Amino acid sequence: MKTVKFAKLDSFTFISHIDMLRHMTRILRRAEIPVKRSNGFNPHALVFFSPPLVLGARSFAEYVSIDTDMPLEELLARFSASAPDGMKVIRGFEEDKNPNLQGKIVASDYVFDAPYSPINIEKFEISYQKKGETVNEDVSSKLFCAWEREGKLAMRLATGNTNLRPDRILSELNARLGASLRVTDIEKIAQYVEIEGKLVDVDEYLTTIEMI
Amino acid sequence: MDLKEKFFEILPEVEKPGRYSGGEWNSPDLKKPVKGDMCFCFPDLYEIGMSNLGIQILYEIVNDQKDFRAERCFAPGLDLAKKLKENDIPLLSIESKKPLKDFTVVGFSVGFELLYSNILYMLDLARIPFFAKERDESYPIVIAGGPCSVNPEPFKLFFDAIVCGEGEEVDLEILKIVTEGKRLKLKKREILEKLKALEGVYVPELYREGERVKKAVIEDFEHAPSLRRPLVPTIESVHDRATLELYRGCASGCRFCQAGFWYRPIREKSADACFDQAVSMLKSTGFSELSLCSLSTSDYSHLEELEGRLNEFCDEHRVYLALPSLRISSFKPGMVDKSRRSSLTFAPEAGTQRLRNVINKNVSEEEIDKISVAFEAGYDSVKLYFMMGLPTETDEDIRGIAEIVRRLQGIYKSLRGGRIPNISVSCAVFIPKPCTPFQWEAQISFDEMRRKQNFLRGLLSKIKGVNFSWHGAETSVLEAALARGDERLCAVIVEAYRLGARFDGWTEHFKWDVWQKAFENCGLTMQEYTRERAESEPLAWDFIDSGVTKAYLLLERHKSREGVTTKNCREGCNGCGALSRGRCTVL
Numbered sequence: 001m002k003t004v005k006f007a008k009l010d011s012f013t014f015i016s017h018i019d020m021l022r023h024m025t026r027i028l029r030r031a032e033i034p035v036k037r038s039n040g041f042n043p044h045a046l047v048f049f050s051p052p053l054v055l056g057a058r059s060f061a062e063y064v065s066i067d068t069d070m071p072l073e074e075l076l077a078r079f080s081a082s083a084p085d086g087m088k089v090i091r092g093f094e095e096d097k098n099p100n101l102q103g104k105i106v107a108s109d110y111v112f113d114a115p116y117s118p119i120n121i122e123k124f125e126i127s128y129q130k131k132g133e134t135v136n137e138d139v140s141s142k143l144f145c146a147w148e149r150e151g152k153l154a155m156r157l158a159t160g161n162t163n164l165r166p167d168r169i170l171s172e173l174n175a176r177l178g179a180s181l182r183v184t185d186i187e188k189i190a191q192y193v194e195i196e197g198k199l200v201d202v203d204e205y206l207t208t209i210e211m212i
Numbered sequence: 213m214d215l216k217e218k219f220f221e222i223l224p225e226v227e228k229p230g231r232y233s234g235g236e237w238n239s240p241d242l243k244k245p246v247k248g249d250m251c252f253c254f255p256d257l258y259e260i261g262m263s264n265l266g267i268q269i270l271y272e273i274v275n276d277q278k279d280f281r282a283e284r285c286f287a288p289g290l291d292l293a294k295k296l297k298e299n300d301i302p303l304l305s306i307e308s309k310k311p312l313k314d315f316t317v318v319g320f321s322v323g324f325e326l327l328y329s330n331i332l333y334m335l336d337l338a339r340i341p342f343f344a345k346e347r348d349e350s351y352p353i354v355i356a357g358g359p360c361s362v363n364p365e366p367f368k369l370f371f372d373a374i375v376c377g378e379g380e381e382v383d384l385e386i387l388k389i390v391t392e393g394k395r396l397k398l399k400k401r402e403i404l405e406k407l408k409a410l411e412g413v414y415v416p417e418l419y420r421e422g423e424r425v426k427k428a429v430i431e432d433f434e435h436a437p438s439l440r441r442p443l444v445p446t447i448e449s450v451h452d453r454a455t456l457e458l459y460r461g462c463a464s465g466c467r468f469c470q471a472g473f474w475y476r477p478i479r480e481k482s483a484d485a486c487f488d489q490a491v492s493m494l495k496s497t498g499f500s501e502l503s504l505c506s507l508s509t510s511d512y513s514h515l516e517e518l519e520g521r522l523n524e525f526c527d528e529h530r531v532y533l534a535l536p537s538l539r540i541s542s543f544k545p546g547m548v549d550k551s552r553r554s555s556l557t558f559a560p561e562a563g564t565q566r567l568r569n570v571i572n573k574n575v576s577e578e579e580i581d582k583i584s585v586a587f588e589a590g591y592d593s594v595k596l597y598f599m600m601g602l603p604t605e606t607d608e609d610i611r612g613i614a615e616i617v618r619r620l621q622g623i624y625k626s627l628r629g630g631r632i633p634n635i636s637v638s639c640a641v642f643i644p645k646p647c648t649p650f651q652w653e654a655q656i657s658f659d660e661m662r663r664k665q666n667f668l669r670g671l672l673s674k675i676k677g678v679n680f681s682w683h684g685a686e687t688s689v690l691e692a693a694l695a696r697g698d699e700r701l702c703a704v705i706v707e708a709y710r711l712g713a714r715f716d717g718w719t720e721h722f723k724w725d726v727w728q729k730a731f732e733n734c735g736l737t738m739q740e741y742t743r744e745r746a747e748s749e750p751l752a753w754d755f756i757d758s759g760v761t762k763a764y765l766l767l768e769r770h771k772s773r774e775g776v777t778t779k780n781c782r783e784g785c786n787g788c789g790a791l792s793r794g795r796c797t798v799l
Contacts, residue, residue: 010233011233013233014224014229014230014233015233015446015447016230019447019448022452023446025498026237026444026499026500029498029500030496030497055224056223184221
């Protein structure tokens with residue numbers, strides 16, 4: 001199993017997760033990367049993604065795991081040459097088995113394009129539309145921390161089974177900061193898995209940690 | 213803030229922003245310095261426009277040039293249109309996010325009468341005046357092309373030039389001439405005069421009574437530039453696959469079919485050229501489906517050879533090979549075995565042999581029975597396409613549709629032990645179109661359409677397991693009126709747009725009252741255009757020379773009235789006149 005870490009930029013920030021999946025198959029076909037297929041009645045290519053990114057946000061930390069025998073270096077070169085401009089390969093990893101990032105990732109770091117000022121993340125109540133209904137929710141428990149990064153506000157939010165979409169906190173964030181952030185001002189910079197009660201950056205998990 | 217940033221800011225607020233964001237694989241290099249550029253516009257949504265083969269071919273031809281670039285623009289959804297106006301952003305191209313107004317040439321592909329109002333919708337958003345005569349040298353040269361150039365009169369006043377016929381050669385010529393003309397700061401009229409000299413180009417403003425405009429034809433289709441690196445849509449489009457054009461034209465001569473006459477002479481590509489092109493397209497896109505596309509794919513002379521080679525390639529590369537547009541008469545058992553589809557589509561078009569002879573759809577009852585081959589091969593769904601309102605049609609012919617359904621059920625039952633198949637019947641309303649032997653015919657009245665639809669629905673409701681769908685009577689009347697329209701309709705289209713007509717091809721957007729009012733406000737009626745035309749009467753599109761002579765169309769019309777069929781062009785030349793425009797490769 002090989003995992004490619006890539007960025008989703010520019011026009012590709014507007015491509016939904018489901019369209020990304022379709023696109024990935026085409027990239028792998030163009031690159032002529034032989035992907036192993038599942039057994040069963042309807043075999044499908046063994047390709048696995050990290051959790052979906054919000055539509056409109058940039059990311060420098062997307063992952064796709066591919067079951068192939070092609071050496072990593074060749075895979076990365078071919079993948080790069082066949083990926084559209086909005087997808088940039090950052091680095092690659094090799095593992096013994098599927099790292100199951102979709103299931104394991106629990107948190108993500110986002111940078112919000114607003115000048116940093118200290119922000120209180122206690123009692124963080126948001127309201128958003130879900131299936132036509134307004135939902136009010138206190139998301140403090142899904143909002144792990146906030147800090148300054150290169151003069152901007154960065155936050156770590158729950159991702160995965162317990163999930164906090166970064167676009168859903170925008171209006172509350174704007175109210176607290178006096179800012180006018182939009183979804184296009186959001187940038188994902190890292191994702192984390194949880195190991196022995198600690199958050200571990202996916203890059204580190206894929207390189208150093210023995211998979212559970 | 214530049215336009216692109218401003219545009220990207222509003223994108224998260226609209227439905228399917230991937231329609232507008234660009235960045236598709238096989239897009240041109242935007243850093244390449246160019247002398248001139250062209251924006252291909254398709255007056256419908258991205259998903260539809262990206263499936264248009266014509267635009268993809270022309271786009272690649274221009275982008276293969278060192279000094280020129282092609283970009284695209286599709287009709288934005290109504291939600292984006294509103295946002296563009298609110299945020300004071302003009303309509304932009306997908307690739308470089310450049311206002312349409314700043315291109316050297318803006319070219320509309322017009323493939324369907326119900327898209328006419330959307331031409332104005334796009335020009336309006338692009339801040340380009342509707343009428344060619346209102347645009348001075350500061351505007352791009354705005355041109356049109358596509359299947360509707362058969363009769364450009366209803367939209368002619370919106371365009372500086374209209375390409376009648378096939379654009380592969382002439383579009384690039386136009387772009388070169390306009391680029392050079394703009395560089396030399398020529399007057400618009402001087403540029404238009406140069407364009408008028410090109411074969412296939414109609415310049416409405418400079419047209420003089422009695423002139424003929426010859427349709428542009430790619431004579432050497434085998435060696436013509438073919439699509440090799442189609443754009444890969446970023447969001448799912450209607451035809452999300454590689455499309456391989458095997459040949460142009462059609463040998464069948466169905467009398468209602470505009471494409472069948474307009475795209476003559478018949479020009480087939482060799483199996484080698486087709487195979488080569490298919491492999492290039494699949495490798496350059498990563499598509500996992502390939503469809504063979506022509507007016508009647510199963511009539512292609514080298515189909516067996518090509519299919520054999522493609523099957524091998526597609527099996528090896530896990531590509532699904534689809535064969536659309538099959539004619540029953542050329543249906544062979546082998547064709548069904550390979551594909552994994554469970555549903556077949558056939559178009560007998562009319563319910564009785566008599567009426568099929570009138571329209572020259574040479575499909576016999578025995579041939580319809582051949583569907584049994586498909587049933588035996590395991591298929592259990594059949595889609596049948598018919599038309600109603602055909603010339604000389606009676607209720608007997610409508611009854612014939614129900615009879616065909618009953619017969620197919622009977623065949624299926626006998627083969628499959630009493631079970632019944634899924635049969636879908638889709639029935640469109642006949643629309644007389646220019647450049648066909650039926651260009652003089654009347655369209656049946658609105659009330660008659662309703663009556664016939666109800667009659668057929670009644671007949672089919674008595675048969676179990678049949679699904680019936682039909683076309684809206686309203687859109688059929690409008691399409692017929694626009695198809696055989698004259699220049700007075702330019703004003704009607706403007707009026708309809710002003711009153712709110714947009715996306716008329718979409719049931720949810722179509723506004724019948726708006727179009728009725730628009731005709732009325734211009735002192736016209738749709739009936740004036742849907743009526744029968746006298747054979748002596750001049751027709752608005754007579755000045756277009758498609759190669760097929762008016763005398764031949766008339767002869768075909770007379771034969772239809774006598775129920776006499778015309779043989780398939782492959783069996784010998786029928787003398788339609790298209791040979792004057794190039795070699796017919798099936799002869």
